Amino acid sequence: MQAFRFTQPKTIDAALDPGSRFVAGGTTLIDLMKLNVETPDAVVDINRLPLARVEASPDGGLKIGALVRNSDLANHPDVKARYSVLSEALLSGASPQLRNMATTGGNLLQRTRCYYFRDTEYSCNKRQPGSGCSAIDGFNRIHAVLGGSEQCVATHPSDMAVAMMALEATVHTRTAKAERTLALDDFYLTPGSTPDRENILHPGELITYVTLPKLPTDTRSHYLKLRDRAQYEFALASAAVVLTLEGRRIRRARIALGGVATKPWRSREAETALEGKPADVRHFHAAAEAALRDAKPLRDNAFKIKLAKLVLVRALTVTAQTA
Numbered sequence: 074m075q076a077f078r079f080t081q082p083k084t085i086d087a088a089l090d091p092g093s094r095f096v097a098g099g100t101t102l103i104d105l106m107k108l109n110v111e112t113p114d115a116v117v118d119i120n121r122l123p124l125a126r127v128e129a130s131p132d133g134g135l136k137i138g139a140l141v142r143n144s145d146l147a148n149h150p151d152v153k154a155r156y157s158v159l160s161e162a163l164l165s166g167a168s169p170q171l172r173n174m175a176t177t178g179g180n181l182l183q184r185t186r187c188y189y190f191r192d193t194e195y196s197c198n199k200r201q202p203g204s205g206c207s208a209i210d211g212f213n214r215i216h217a218v219l220g221g222s223e224q225c226v227a228t229h230p231s232d233m234a235v236a237m238m239a240l241e242a243t244v245h246t247r248t249a250k251a252e253r254t255l256a257l258d259d260f261y262l263t264p265g266s267t268p269d270r271e272n273i274l275h276p277g278e279l280i281t282y283v284t285l286p287k288l289p290t291d292t293r294s295h296y297l298k299l300r301d302r303a304q305y306e307f308a309l310a311s312a313a314v315v316l317t318l319e320g321r322r323i324r325r326a327r328i329a330l331g332g333v334a335t336k337p338w339r340s341r342e343a344e345t346a347l348e349g350k351p352a353d354v355r356h357f358h359a360a361a362e363a364a365l366r367d368a369k370p371l372r373d374n375a376f377k378i379k380l381a382k383l384v385l386v387r388a389l390t391v392t393a394q395t396a
Contacts (some may be wrong), residue, residue: 077114080093088117094116096119097118097176100175135284139279143172146159146177156294157295165296166232177283178279178280182272185228213373216371219368222264229271238339242257244283260274298332299311299384310384311384312381313328315328321393330385342364344360352393357389364382
């Protein structure tokens with residue numbers, strides 16, 4: 074780890090240094106600094122900022138501060154009662170100790186677990202643009218089948234962000250000059266020809282809070298994650314499902330997939346295949362086929378396409394059964 078300048082401001086304005094990186098729980102950034110994957114000259118500890126509250130928003134939704142710990146958010150009464158998909162996603166991630174440290178803002182900004190990205194002996198366009206992608210011709214079992222490019226096929230690791238994508242979350246940010254409001258689906262970037270850019274934040278732009286909209290009456294949700302082992306493991310495929318039902322008919326559907334794409338992957342194709350249809354297995358399978366229609370497998374990860382279809386069908390089935 075190289076030397077860096079460290080500050081601990083007490084106000085948001087004092088924290089907004091364009092040349093610095095922010096740290097809260099440190100569960101991603103510090104690891105990457107130890108590996109020399111991240112080498113910031115300055116690090117700003119934001120834990121003293123007043124961004125650790127969960128409260129109702131004026132429109133009946135929820136406002137979540139960027140410093141709310143994952144464990145606190147997962148167990149918050151409003152989240153468990155109204156946004157159960159988010160609670161389930163958070164509790165499926167990492168370990169209790171890590172959830173006690175990890176924050177909402179930091180979770181959204183998690184970097185990939187691609188072993189070629191995390192090992193500086195290998196070429197990685199995400200780490201060093203123009204150097205090549207070792208995963209494309211290497212061992213790519215954990216890599217993306219959706220949203221990749223010739224430059225990068227690394228998957229996004231967050232469970233929380235997948236649930237927030239299905240909940241149509243909005244990210245609120247601050248810079249020294251302005252505030253921004255960003256739909257989560259617009260917040261993330263697919264790699265294209267610039268795999269080093271994972272989101273649309275500017276240098277020194279701070280996530281301050283996230284808002285979730287009020288859900289329609291008769292909405293049910295579920296998060297399902299498949300992985301190599303039952304605990305402390307990243308998703309091979311996951312699905313976040315939010316359904317609003319009228320009787321047994323699906324009036325509104327929001328679908329997001331994790332573990333299979335270069336960003337938390339909202340599937341409007343699956344939503345279209347479901348809305349207005351009866352909540353039955355036939356239409357669940359049709360939605361799964363639509364969601365993975367454009368998937369492009371690599372040598373070692375074709376199994377993810379079938380796995381993602383199965384996890385989505387199961388998540389839809391469980392959600393419909395709870396209604």
